[in-house]
Amino acid sequence: MASPILLNIGGRTYATTVDTLTHREPDSMLAAMFSGRHTVPKDPDTGMVFIDRDGKHFRHVLNWLRDGVLPLLHDSQYQELLREAEYYQLIGLVDYINENMKKPDDEEPELTRRDIIKCIQSERLRFRGVNLSQLNLSKLDLSFVDFTFACLKNTVFSHANLQKAKFGDVEAVGSNFEDANLRECEFLGANLSGSTLDRASLQSANLQDASLVDCSFCKADLRSAHLQSANLAGANLTGANLEGANLKVLLFLFLEIQLKLFILLYCKVSH
Known part of the structure; x- marks a missing residue:
């Protein structure tokens, strides 16, 4: 099994592996940091790598790198995560967020085609x-x-x-x-x-x-x-x-x- 890497993201602790950080997004900043080409400073007491970013949404970053999916988030959470994805240069995650984040002018219909057909059958024909x-x-x-x-x-x-x-x-x-x-x-x-x-x-x-x-x-x-x-x-x-x-x-x-x-x-x- 791969040895864990301990990360301190803005005061929040996360454990992951080099493979997770480098496999899905090989051109990202995270992949470059842990590719072995660079010396990454670690805390001498804890062995943690410190990154000065808000650690609130980093769990979503790791879940993306592990599975390639995200849970359904509110628009404000998508916006915050988008900033982190852009910082870490996670292009795939940026594209995923932009595709799934509701745009300000998006208008979702209140009813579906199935709902309309049911209304027709039940003769409730007012959609004012x-x-x-x-x-x-x-x-x-x-x-x-x-x-x-x-x-x-x-x-x-x-x-x-x-x-x-x-x-x-x-x-x-x-x-x-x-x-x-x-x-x-x-x-x-x-x-x-x-x-x-x-x-x-x-x-x-x-x-x-x-x-x-x-x-x-x-x-x-x-x-x-x-x-x-x-x-x-x-x-x-x-x-x-x-x-x-x-x-x-x-x-x-x-x-x-x-x-x-x-x-x-x-x-x-x-x-």
């Missing part, structure tokens, strides 16, 4: 103000569901039946509504910026005051849709059916495009 961001709700029957004020960022509704569902004032940036049935849906004041609605059926849908910036409506059915005051800047309407749709905002966009073309032509002529 609920965070359902990043869930995959494709191909579900969510007709008549009330999503008002819900957080639906990057949520997938492709091929779902959402007829007459309510999306008033939802935050649905980057969501996917491809091939979804959105007939007669209410999106009053909703933020759908960057969302994909290709081939979606939006016949008679209410999109008044909605933010549709950079949305894609390729081959979407927008017949008789209400688009008053909707922001369609940068939206892609290629192949969309706009028969009977409110044309005020579309006329504005047409004039805006004509104005940009005029400015470009004027600039070329003037030069």
Whole structure:
């Protein structure tokens, strides 16, 4: 068996081996210290190697070096351990922490797809103000569901039946509504910026005051849709059916495009 090495990390005592300190992270500062290439000073009385760092989280450092895993930690603990990992130049541990540490803007959904299906089966179909961001709700029957004020960022509704569902004032940036049935849906004041609605059926849908910036409506059915005051800047309407749709905002966009073309032509002529 390998002889133990005694470490004094900021006043806390740990026992380990050279193999543990050098095997998993061979390019780290710890591996360099105990590789045998350097003389490491030891306390003449105790034989301990002293390292002037906070020893609180060094047990996690050793567990990482032994097993390559960590227990679930709070974000503040991850932050403290990250500083120690960076000091010891444990690149693998740094990457592990960054992958597992919750980012400040991460938004976890309050329900799972399974929860949603159970709600549908039990006819409890109100999700007002609920965070359902990043869930995959494709191909579900969510007709008549009330999503008002819900957080639906990057949520997938492709091929779902959402007829007459309510999306008033939802935050649905980057969501996917491809091939979804959105007939007669209410999106009053909703933020759908960057969302994909290709081939979606939006016949008679209410999109008044909605933010549709950079949305894609390729081959979407927008017949008789209400688009008053909707922001369609940068939206892609290629192949969309706009028969009977409110044309005020579309006329504005047409004039805006004509104005940009005029400015470009004027600039070329003037030069």
